[in-house]
Amino acid sequence: EVQLVESGGGLVKPGGSLRLSCAASGFTFSSYSMNWVRQAPGKGLEWVSSISSSSSYIYYADSVKGRFTISRDNAKNSLYLQMNSLRAEDTAVYYCARALNFGVVNPVGYWGQGTLVTVSS
Amino acid sequence: EIVLTQSPGTLSLSPGERATLSCRASQSVSSSYLAWYQQKPGQAPRLLIYGASSRATGIPDRFSGSGSGTDFTLTISRLEPEDFAVYYCQQYGSSRGTFGQGTKLEIK
Numbered sequence: 001e002v003q004l005v006e007s008g009g010g011l012v013k014p015g016g017s018l019r020l021s022c023a024a025s026g027f028t029f030s031s032y033s034m035n036w037v038r039q040a041p042g043k044g045l046e047w048v049s050s051i052s053s054s055s056s057y058i059y060y061a062d063s064v065k066g067r068f069t070i071s072r073d074n075a076k077n078s079l080y081l082q083m084n085s086l087r088a089e090d091t092a093v094y095y096c097a098r099a100l101n102f103g104v105v106n107p108v109g110y111w112g113q114g115t116l117v118t119v120s121s
Numbered sequence: 122e123i124v125l126t127q128s129p130g131t132l133s134l135s136p137g138e139r140a141t142l143s144c145r146a147s148q149s150v151s152s153s154y155l156a157w158y159q160q161k162p163g164q165a166p167r168l169l170i171y172g173a174s175s176r177a178t179g180i181p182d183r184f185s186g187s188g189s190g191t192d193f194t195l196t197i198s199r200l201e202p203e204d205f206a207v208y209y210c211q212q213y214g215s216s217r218g219t220f221g222q223g224t225k226l227e228i229k
Contacts, residue, residue, distance in 0.1 A: 044209065045160075047211070050218065060217075105152075105213060114165060
């Protein structure tokens with residue numbers, strides 16, 4: 001069974017930093033592209049970033065480019081999101097999400113339960 | 122960046138009725154790389170449809186997707202009580218996998 005468990009969320013002040021982690025199990029982590037998707041309270045889904053299986057391809061939404069860094073450690077079956085220069089508008093539940101199939105072009109097939117990041121003074 | 126616009130914002134229907142949800146893209150979605158997700162309160166989203174018309178594993182056949190280019194549709198043939206939720210479309214053909222703003226399907 002595919003399992004994705006996020007951690008690292010919490011309360012942080014504007015301008016601060018936070019590192020999210022996602023522990024993956026139940027599949028061959030190194031074979032799949034991974035994503036971060038966020039959802040502000042009461043709002044819709046926003047794609048944040050994606051990384052290919054070998055980290056060769058990395059993409060960011062314009063809203064986070066230059067502030068967030070996605071990475072993965074295939075030996076540890078883990079996905080990360082380093083978030084710097086945080087703003088109030090970054091407040092959201094952050095979901096770790098796995099591609100449906102092998103390859104770069106894929107929808108999100110599996111989702112974690114999310115971790116809440118709150119940016120407030 | 123491809124912008125997806127979903128309509129209507131809210132759809133009020135009764136169980137047993139047919140639901141038709143629309144997703145329009147600001148430019149053509151390559152190779153019909155369009156997906157639909159369902160999200161219930163307090164839960165993560167669930168993949169329903171990918172490739173514009175392929176049902177994900179375990180999705181009932183009352184859910185169907187259609188369309189190409191810039192216009193896509195999710196149809197639920199006969200609404201069950203558990204179908205009332207928020208639905209999102211997503212294009213994943215470009216390097217940035219943008220979502221639509223969602224359609225809330227509520228019980229009339």
